[in-house]
Amino acid sequence: MPRHTIRVPKPEFDLSGILYEVEQLPAQLSSESLFENDKPLEIEIGSGKGLFLATESVANPAHNYLGIEIIGKYATHSAARFVRAGAREIGNAKMVSGNAEPLFEHRIAPGSLEAVHVYFPDPWWKKKHRKRRVVNEKSIRNYSNAIRVGGRLHFWTDVLDYFEDTVEMIADLAPNLGVPIPEEEMEAEHDLDYRTHFERRSRKYSIPVYRVCYQKRS
Numbered sequence: 001m002p003r004h005t006i007r008v009p010k011p012e013f014d015l016s017g018i019l020y021e022v023e024q025l026p027a028q029l030s031s032e033s034l035f036e037n038d039k040p041l042e043i044e045i046g047s048g049k050g051l052f053l054a055t056e057s058v059a060n061p062a063h064n065y066l067g068i069e070i071i072g073k074y075a076t077h078s079a080a081r082f083v084r085a086g087a088r089e090i091g092n093a094k095m096v097s098g099n100a101e102p103l104f105e106h107r108i109a110p111g112s113l114e115a116v117h118v119y120f121p122d123p124w125w126k127k128k129h130r131k132r133r134v135v136n137e138k139s140i141r142n143y144s145n146a147i148r149v150g151g152r153l154h155f156w157t158d159v160l161d162y163f164e165d166t167v168e169m170i171a172d173l174a175p176n177l178g179v180p181i182p183e184e185e186m187e188a189e190h191d192l193d194y195r196t197h198f199e200r201r202s203r204k205y206s207i208p209v210y211r212v213c214y215q216k217r218s
């Protein structure tokens, strides 16, 4: 399915303090270093158009939210969405334009995250391209290390084999994340009342969505 062109804000739209390049980030990513407070920190990998973080950060001002998006214009679009949603006033959402993988590998302290969210990661359908998937053996170990005991990993996709592979890899590599807890489909009350744009798209085209959450138990 083709993607629509993405709207980026005018250069004069102020994204300072909201949108960061990797080089501008502190050495360690934490609530203290990014938000100067100790609220629980949730990270979304591959934020796309930023719907999840814009909705969630306004609904839950007691937590901090960091989105990491590898395509610069999507990161910019997401950051502008946060600002329009009130992120500057609430002060709990920021966006990084960059690759999540090295950040999780080197710059997040073990047991420091409240939640990791991965929604509709690129499927990389061909078998020979599977190693490019953002959820892979290494990233599962990294997420599991980074999440605190009692913290969560959310993984949603509309690609059944990606879902099955991920559930299997977590059982093998990160059993401390506990058992897969199915997440329910929620009734949409308006046109943007979906977890993400890709959930909206899948449901509009009647494509099944597979949703799971893990809660780290040790």
Ligand SMILES: C[S@@+](CC[C@H](N)C(=O)[O-])C[C@H]1O[C@@H](n2cnc3c(N)ncnc32)[C@H](O)[C@@H]1O
Pocket (backbone or CB within 6 Å): 045, 046, 047, 048, 049, 068, 069, 070, 071, 074, 098, 099, 100, 101, 118, 119, 120, 121, 122, 134, 196, 197, 198, 199
């Ligand atoms: C299929 S889109 C889904 C976007 C959004 N999560 C949603 O559900 O609407 C996957 C997104 O992940 C981003 N992405 C892929 N690899 C990434 C990586 N290593 N680090 C950060 N973002 C990544 C892509 O650029 C893309 O925007």
